[in-house]
Amino acid sequence: MFRAIVDNIKGLWSLIVGLSITGRFFFSPVKTVHYPRQVVDPESLASYRGPLELVPADDVGGSKCVSCQMCVRACPGNCLTVIKGKEGKAPETYLYDFTLCCLCAACVESCPTSAIRFSHNVYLTARTREELHMDLLADLKARAAKASQ
Amino acid sequence: MNNLNFINPFSVREDPGSSVGDLYTQNFSRHAKTGTVILNLGPQHPSTHGVLRVIVELEGEYVIRAEPVLGYLHRMHEKMAEVKTPWQFIPNMGRVDYLHPVAWNWAQVGACERLAGLEVPERAEYLRVISCELNRIASHLMWWGAFVMDLGGVTPILYAFEEREKINDILQIITGSRLTISYFRFGGVSADIDERFVRLTREFIPYLRERLKMYKALVTDNVILRRRLEDIGPMGVDICQRYGATGPVLRAAGLPRDVRRDIPYGVYPKLDFAIPAGPSDDCFGRYLVRLFEVETSLNIVEQALNELPDGPVKMDKAPKANWKLPAGETYFAVEGARGQIGVHLVSDGGKTPYRLKLRAPSFCNLSLFAEAAKGVLLADAIAILGSLDLVIPEVDR
Amino acid sequence: MTSLDSLAELFRQADAFVISNHDFKTQGLVMSAVIPAKNLVSLGRSLCAGGYSLLDISTLEASEGFLLTYHFDNINQPGRLAVRLLAPTGKPVVPSLCDVFQGAEWHERESRDFYGVVFDGNPNPLPLLLAEDFDGSPPLRKNPKDLAPLSALGLFGQPQSVDPAWEAYVNPPAKESSPKAEKQA
């Protein structure tokens, strides 16, 4: 009986300790990064694996890809479609289905010319499935155009 | 019941005991006493963490019988392994257990390496240890928060997420992802650490040690929590042996079994760390063992960072995506956050593994729930379920 | 503590066809044995008494039938064992280990879901991971060409002792089936 009373008083003290901790946190600043007003610092996204993008070989939107199909064969999710162009080795189409991609880096690591890499785009959103079916060559051209402006 | 039709193993369903509910409920209620309530907890229920479903028979608030029903998240990973090359299967491992993906990475990659006899550079081994232990901390923190949430305390999980976010930030530097990590490669790891990784990890270790004191004051010492957990759901060595339970469940029962120490892999033999055993086999014992493991993992990360040798992080001529395994069989186990993760790999020398069996620790740990939950209060059953630290994708694979 | 010799003795008592030692470093097993299905429960009982617990049941579809590998580990002193049974393709029935290791129930149900192996004595007749209304054959390999013979899988390590009848069964010299296999069924 006496022990139970002592136990309960100790227990009540532990409750007060708990209240003091949450009370302290109540007055400490919030930790949330309030997107879209704030964004995380880009340094922490330097190695983030976003959707794939092609590595530009020059300023006009050319790619380093030689259409060797290594990435297509390596991909576990079959999310890449590379069709070789009529002339030379450069690809005519480079389609990428982000809905199937598991971001495993099999393609990036198997590419003999290092022509693809992960973008660091954390903020990708899409309203439809089709928006995630990407044409990487068009994307590369668009980026080159944007850079030249 | 034992007179199964040998041609169709599922033919029993033509003889349902009652017509209410689906087949599982019908089969379960066949043995129900009169005056009891059959209650389906889940698959959508706040404390079954995903899509676990537990059928319980209640007499008042007491659970007379319980039976977990699985399969709501079954994705056939084992069959997938048979149609993918070993390399292509690595990303799957991150999806098996989303809380401790690095250990599953290790289990599969390690099994293939054992079979093929690949040598891993020492630096890569250290990086494996560091990433695996950081991930283990993240997993235990997540469990801690979710467990306290099962007991009704909503706030701690958000504190745990603060730390978990920091670990995710750190792991993202080397793995590129935050949740479904595929970091390991045959013969090494995919990326080396940089100065920022070391800096953040070194900052994180003392920070978490401080926070653990807060955890203790806020939750561990809390009288409500202690009385909810002490002497609830005792699971002794005997029940663990019969059900094949491993990990913190077995360690709380008093046996210091840990694959990292017993069947060493990687560079664990070179590191000095304690394996907790006990102090009690109840829910509170399992709670304490896990919190102790967080400290252990912090020590391991600290040691590994100090002893990190220079060198490559991947062997020369590391296998590519079309790499073939040699014929043979191997069983490789690693210690995941929930227990012993086992990969039984059989290869006939073809392009894809012939058979890959994943032994999920949650699967075995959950199977003893039916026995442990007999005769406890419903609230205690929830506490026992939480103390097993289940990850449903891992149970269902 | 169960030494390797006493283990081998245990396996011999269970009329093991093959008892083999393994290289623990590469194969992760200390010892494995292929035993007749009827002796599984008695062997399980003696393993249970020796402090072993069941890790998993891994079913393998080979051209000879279903090879069930029961992995055991000692909870007092680590050392992994594999106990194998062969269940013939047409009528895969093996005894259930549920009475000894209750944890086996789920492993057995999983095996039944995906391979159609029937475990005689398993108390729960419902599928574990497949849908309750799943009606059809288990997801087996459809093309017999996909099935590898057991001998091609390197399962047996360094055999200590091999029953000649087993040898004949695994590597059949001619077409006729071996008497041992029928005894099992």
Added chain:
Amino acid sequence: MDLSITSLAQIIIACLMVIGLMVANAVVMVYFERKTAGFIQRRPGPYEVGPRGTIQAICDSMKLLGKQLFIPGNVDWLLYFLAPVLAFFPVLLLFLPIPFGKFLTAMSVDEGILLILAFSGLGVISNILAGWSSNNKYGLLGAARAVSQSIAYEIPMIMSLLAVIFLSGSLNLSQIVEEQGSWPWQWNICVQPLAFFIYLVSLVGETNRAPFDLPEAESELTAGFHTEYSGMGFALFFLSEYANMLLVSFVCVTFFLGGWKGPFLDGFWWTFIKAYLIMMFIVWLRWTFPRVRFDQLLNINWKWLLPLSILNLWITAIVVKLL
């Protein structure tokens, strides 16, 4: 009490004002609780709707109003619809005898506290009706819990109030406030700290708030007795929960914290400030502690609070007799 036209009009106006107070209280408290939870958990809480999220609670209540009434199959629909209404209206009545200020009482009744205690027992009937009629096992379990919990916690609650009534010798709430002084050391809390503590604990138990929120324990019973309610039905339960909280806080202020009296300038603002401080404390408790188990909840009550309150009552009675 004369039932003239003026007093009737007074009561009707007071009722309307009380409804206004209840709704306003719910809106303010939802915002306040979510913000508090946010800050304790180191996140901003509601933020996007309106400046700093102030309109969030109003938007949510509009959404609840506009929702389709979803009625599960096999409900006992008369009771199913009656339950939320029953939860809401008795609470209305309970605000009438509360003295917000010296002259700010809707209906000054000599036996005010008796009225409150009698009608607060009605709330649990709505809980059991809701749990029973909605044909849900979780609801039934929640209802059973609600009944035994609220019956249990009423007793120490009354006992602790009785001690104060012994001191002041009146059941009239205004009278009880009048007995206390303006400064904190003149309040009943200094004379009856144990009674205050017991009242505080049973207040949390009586209003089904965490850590005693067993009837709706979401990790066990998903939502307890109101599992099957959506839209307006849920909103009414919600409203009555906050109204109950406010009510017990007002009673607490009246009995222990000097009511409208406060340092410097007496007035109704002191009632509100003190009541909301107690509400804040209840919210703080909720976001700090895990939930107790049901048998523990009843043990706390029958084995500790009840003997303690009886002891307290004895001592008070003896002291009052001797002095």
